[in-house]
Amino acid sequence: MSNRSAISVVFALHGAVAGSLATRVPWIQDHLGLGPTILGMALLCPSIGAFAGMPMAGRLAHRFGGRAATRVLLAAWCGVLALPALAPAPAWLFAAMLLYGVTAGMCDVVMNAHALTLERRLRRPIISGLHGLWCVGSLAAGGLGVLAAHARIDARLHLGALAAALLAAGIVAGRGLLPDGTAPGAPAPRRFALPGRPILAIGAVGFCATFAEGASADWAAVYLTEVAGAGPGLAAASFTVFMSCMAATRLAGDRLVRRAGPVAVVRGGGVLAVAGGVLVVAARSPLPGMIGFALIGVGVATIVPLVFAAAGNAGPSAGEGVAGVATITYLSGLTAPAVTGWAAGALSYPAAFAMITGVVSLMTVAAGALRPGRAPAPAVSGPGAEPAAEPALDTERPGHRGAVPGRRTG
Missing domain, CATH: 1.20.1250.20 (MFS general substrate transporter like domains)
Known part of the structure; x- marks a missing residue:
């Protein structure tokens, strides 16, 4: 294999x-x-x-x-x-x-x-x-x-x-x-890897995306039932549609990143998610609401993978960077359903998803945090290790096909 x-x-x-x-x-x-x-x-x-x-x-x-x-x-x-x-x-x-x-x-x-x-x-x-x-x-x-x-x-x-x-x-x-390669002289990660400023900036983008994802996944069926008048079967199907759209977009996401770069993909996804949020807020029948949730799913689908990639390249080590943003995104996924429910109870379901649309807008504005660094990767040795002399690659240039986000050292 x-x-x-x-x-x-x-x-x-x-x-x-x-x-x-x-x-x-x-x-x-x-x-x-x-x-x-x-x-x-x-x-x-x-x-x-x-x-x-x-x-x-x-x-x-x-x-x-x-x-x-x-x-x-x-x-x-x-x-x-x-x-x-x-x-x-x-x-x-x-x-x-x-x-x-x-x-x-x-x-x-x-x-x-x-x-x-x-x-x-x-x-x-x-x-x-x-x-x-x-x-x-x-x-x-x-x-x-x-x-x-x-x-x-x-x-x-x-x-x-x-x-x-x-x-x-x-x-x-x-x-x-x-097989593992090891970096000579690399320090051991801290027992508790507290995120640094670059990781927090990247994590903020992930927080916004995961917030919209968690709220939509947990509340789409309820929203379509209470606001758009959907029947039980159609409302339940909304979750499957949402997750299927996310899966399909993620499977195509690597090709999009090769062509446009991570920042452009995040911003484009943010625009789609905002459009979906507006459609959800305005929907008063099931079909527009389901289309809106599908657009949110497509828009946020690639964000968490790209956030993990950016953090892995920005942190002192891949594991420490990923751990930092993963903790932030888990926090978002934990709080999103509850905050959405509180907002819906205090105001209304459309008002709650108007708030979520605003959160996605912030994600779009903050997408520059995922711009790759330009520093060369440190030398590594051992089976399967990366060659020491290879420079970091630039995925921000459209049309560059063999690239991944550049690795920043710290």
Whole structure:
């Protein structure tokens, strides 16, 4: 299996784990007899776990190597999928969901850092397409989960068998990951990687995109029902349309970056997302509303992959840079649904999405933070390492096809 195929499978498997558990939450709620408050606390635990684990991921990758860290954390992430359904009581569920979040966040950081190392080796953008495969894996596993739920299959059996299958696939894929190169004299990342000013600027762009993504994904069906008068089936389909548009755009995103550069792609996506937000706010029937949400999905789809790429090149190390922006984007994804609900309750649903449209506008204005640096990459050695003499590549020049964002040293 080639390095590119291996990391592609890793991203698809990570998405599959996330999509699988989401479909069986109702079974877990019914099995443990959980009320809305307790269930809400349980669903908050993965985000808390991710916040705790992400800042340590770079140090783990530095100590054991990105390849080994990715293999071990992906295996842990696949294995943990079975635990929430096996929890005998709420306290055990909280512990399982915390562990689920820790492994999810740490695996997210190291696999993105590993992908950026491969991207620099290949000298062409691949990160957007990998995130597209994450969406494909999530949608496919989610569809399988819907079928399992419809067939009334016990979630312990479903998630346990799926965890074993995904774990086996992850072990096979891990063998094909890029061998590690090491930078002579490179300092070890801090135990808790606090983002620096360049990472905060890049993370602000990611925060805006993830805010719009999280709000739209969680509230599209409710909005279409309450404001646009959509029936239950059409409203539920809006999420699938939204995620499918994001997946398709991410799969095409690398080609767009090669042609136009990351800043132009972010600004173009921002314009589309703003147009979608305006359409959602104005919509009073289902079709315009669904088109609006689809445009938001297309507009923000490539932003998070590009933010990860920019941060990986701007940070002291790829893992530390990715950890910084990943923490910021997770914070955004955690707060967006709640803030949207508060705004809708205090004002109205259209007013809430007018606010979200304003957030996307800020993302468009701040897109320059993703402009690649011009510094040459530091020398590295070891199997699969990048050549020391290669200069950083310029992806801002339209038409440049073999480029990735230039690496800034710090």
